[in-house]
Amino acid sequence: MSDRIFGSATIVLSLLMVWATGLIEESFIQDPLGPKAFPLVIAGIMGLSGLVMIFKPDAEPHWPGLVKLAELVATVGVFVAYAQSLPIAGFVLSTAVATAFLVWRLGGTTRQSLIGGVVIAVGIYAVFQHVLGLNLAKGPWGF
Amino acid sequence: MDTFNSLANGFAIALTWQNLFLALIGCFLGTLIGALPGLGPSNGVAILIPVVFSLGLPATPALILLTSVYYGAMYGGRISSILLNIPGDEPALMTTLDGYPMARAGQAGEALAISGIASFVGAFFATWGLVFLAPQLVDLALLFGPAEYFAMFTLAFATLGGVTSANQAKAAFAAAIGLALAFVGVDGQTGVPRFSFGNVHFYDGIDFLIAIVGMFALSEVLVFIEERGQKNSTSTQPVTSIGRSIPPWSMLKQTSGSMARGTVLGFIAGVLPGAGASLGSFLAYTVEKKVVGKNGKFGQGDPRGVAAPEAGNNAAAGGALVPMLALGVPGSGTTAVLLAMLLSLNITPGPLLFTNNPDVVWGLIAALFIANIMLLLLNVPMVGLFARILRIPPYYLMPAVAMISFIGIYALTNSTFDLMLMIAFGVFGWLMRKLNIPMVPVILGILLGELMEKNLRRALTISDGDMSILYGSPLAVTFLAMAIAGFVLPIFIAKFVTPKRMVIPESHNDGTSD
Numbered sequence: 001m002s003d004r005i006f007g008s009a010t011i012v013l014s015l016l017m018v019w020a021t022g023l024i025e026e027s028f029i030q031d032p033l034g035p036k037a038f039p040l041v042i043a044g045i046m047g048l049s050g051l052v053m054i055f056k057p058d059a060e061p062h063w064p065g066l067v068k069l070a071e072l073v074a075t076v077g078v079f080v081a082y083a084q085s086l087p088i089a090g091f092v093l094s095t096a097v098a099t100a101f102l103v104w105r106l107g108g109t110t111r112q113s114l115i116g117g118v119v120i121a122v123g124i125y126a127v128f129q130h131v132l133g134l135n136l137a138k139g140p141w142g143f
Numbered sequence: 144m145d146t147f148n149s150l151a152n153g154f155a156i157a158l159t160w161q162n163l164f165l166a167l168i169g170c171f172l173g174t175l176i177g178a179l180p181g182l183g184p185s186n187g188v189a190i191l192i193p194v195v196f197s198l199g200l201p202a203t204p205a206l207i208l209l210t211s212v213y214y215g216a217m218y219g220g221r222i223s224s225i226l227l228n229i230p231g232d233e234p235a236l237m238t239t240l241d242g243y244p245m246a247r248a249g250q251a252g253e254a255l256a257i258s259g260i261a262s263f264v265g266a267f268f269a270t271w272g273l274v275f276l277a278p279q280l281v282d283l284a285l286l287f288g289p290a291e292y293f294a295m296f297t298l299a300f301a302t303l304g305g306v307t308s309a310n311q312a313k314a315a316f317a318a319a320i321g322l323a324l325a326f327v328g329v330d331g332q333t334g335v336p337r338f339s340f341g342n343v344h345f346y347d348g349i350d351f352l353i354a355i356v357g358m359f360a361l362s363e364v365l366v367f368i369e370e371r372g373q374k375n376s377t378s379t380q381p382v383t384s385i386g387r388s389i390p391p392w393s394m395l396k397q398t399s400g401s402m403a404r405g406t407v408l409g410f411i412a413g414v415l416p417g418a419g420a421s422l423g424s425f426l427a428y429t430v431e432k433k434v435v436g437k438n439g440k441f442g443q444g445d446p447r448g449v450a451a452p453e454a455g456n457n458a459a460a461g462g463a464l465v466p467m468l469a470l471g472v473p474g475s476g477t478t479a480v481l482l483a484m485l486l487s488l489n490i491t492p493g494p495l496l497f498t499n500n501p502d503v504v505w506g507l508i509a510a511l512f513i514a515n516i517m518l519l520l521l522n523v524p525m526v527g528l529f530a531r532i533l534r535i536p537p538y539y540l541m542p543a544v545a546m547i548s549f550i551g552i553y554a555l556t557n558s559t560f561d562l563m564l565m566i567a568f569g570v571f572g573w574l575m576r577k578l579n580i581p582m583v584p585v586i587l588g589i590l591l592g593e594l595m596e597k598n599l600r601r602a603l604t605i606s607d608g609d610m611s612i613l614y615g616s617p618l619a620v621t622f623l624a625m626a627i628a629g630f631v632l633p634i635f636i637a638k639f640v641t642p643k644r645m646v647i648p649e650s651h652n653d654g655t656s657d
């Protein structure tokens with residue numbers, strides 16, 4: 001079933017690609033093939049592969065249960081929050097919080113998460129900012 | 144003679160203190176990355192590329208560092224295979240079959256030493272193969288016109304997709320999505336924006352580093368979170384006593400033939416586009432079992448079952464560099480990632496690389512020899528240290544990997560938008576792993592899409608729109624025929640090969656063949 005759903009999504013995607021190809025403006029510089037032809041061929045291949053997935057699906061993969069899925073969604077949420085907060089809160093604070101969450105979800109105890117978060121954030125900061133000289137995000141406190 | 148002069152120049156470049164130091168760091172990091180379960184050479188190199196790139200190293204030192212990581216990770220994969228029965232990466236799968244039983248029987252030290260020596264032999268001779276074969280291939284490649292290039296790219300996609308997945312439709316989908324992502328941005332020929340939907344962030348295209356790091360590193364973290372608590376972790380008790388780390392002479396003598404056969408098979412598997420190290424070690428082990436026959440105790444701790452696949456996978460790593468450097472077509476997942484590195488340093492691999500940037504190529508090849516010797520010296524005596532590092536629990540390791548991925552991309556682009564794009568690629572990568580869709584063709588598509596289209600359009604400009612130019616030369620026809628065979632044959636071969644490969648202990652699909 002998963003393959004069938006994914007195959008259908010693939011076909012929709014390939015149709016979207018055909019539509020978006022139509023939006024490409026023609027330029028006054030021209031070559032025999034133009035900017036539209038190759039994308040159309042690729043959209044065709046994509047659509048075909050979607051059809052095959054619908055008619056010849058593989059065995060069902062093992063999907064996570066609802067609780068696991070919520071956990072994964074939360075992890076992605078933390079990634080997004082981390083990306084957004086980097087320029088605002090600075091590297092060390094954002095990283096410590098995000099790392100602590102990951103350590104906790106990967107099976108660390110509360111104490112291990114807190115220590116891991118701080119140690120990994122400060123450790124990476126020390127190595128990358130001071131040893132390697134990379135410019136990490138600066139928060140209001142300069143780190 | 145030319146080759147030897149060039150190689151000597153290469154050694155002059157590689158033997159500076161800075162480059163030696165970088166090779167040493169790379170070897171150490173690589174072994175570590177390879178040894179840690181779940182992180183293979185492609186992930187390792189993928190995470191480090193943005194970091195190395197934002198350090199602003201010149202091309203040759205950057206390449207030396209990353210290829211040392213690559214070779215190191217190929218060496219390191221065996222450590223967790225032997226001690227934990229968990230392959231550090233896919234090519235190390237075959238090493239678990241005899242390596243872990245040897246360790247269980249109190250021969251961990253011998254198994255590690257034999258596998259280290261076999262890795263050295265495989266990589267050493269494969270690097271010589273690279274020295275002699277790559278320039279030959281360059282001579283051939285100089286005969287290529289745009290139509291031949293287009294046919295060759297088609298071949299690369301067909302075979303890489305065909306070998307990395309048992310399901311051709313999924314491989315084709317992966318290649319198509321990669322090529323579609325390559326269209327995003329301003330069209331190089333006519334200057335019109337395509338698939339950018341008016342978003343300025345998309346005007347200069349999607350950076351493949353973002354896609355690579357997201358799909359390999361972030362999706363790995365998601366897989367780890369998902370699998371926590373599901374794995375029966377009690378089945379793998381680490382072997383704590385290493386025992387003697389110098390193998391007896393008789394064992395070396397017994398395994399020398401296995402190393403030789405493994406090296407040859409591995410090198411061939413590496414040179415073939417798309418086959419990669421997993422096939423190398425698989426072939427080496429299977430053939431070794433056939434050759435030795437009933438005289439061996441394969442599966443119960445036969446040292447030959449450790450030597451052959453280790454020689455095979457390391458020889459394949461060297462072999463995969465041949466088409467990558469000479470043609471610009473990567474032979475495996477990790478070389479696809481290395482190709483990304485070259486392109487971001489403004490170096491286009493391919494026949495002209497040998498004439499335009501001889502320093503880069505030969506410095507790199509010399510560095511491979513040096514790295515290989517360093518790895519032998521690091522790996523045989525320091526195996527105890529690496530074994531201790533294996534005890535870092537994944538709940539500290541994986542968050543650090545995720546954070547380093549974020550830093551690498553952020554330091555490069557300073558853009559939150561790119562980080563969000565990377566997260567999106569991470570989620571997509573996770574979905575692809577679930578559905579068993581190979582990720583390497585996607586990367587290859589993003590990398591080669593522009594060149595492929597450019598060559599296609601150039602060919603048709605030359606012929607003034609006549610399609611027959613695409614199959615007008617014997618070379619192009621050969622490539623296209625090989626592409627069709629490479630795409631279709633695995634459908635039949637998979638029926639024989641896949642069931643055997645599936646027996647192997649718990650290891651999740653990391654989307655590469657390497």
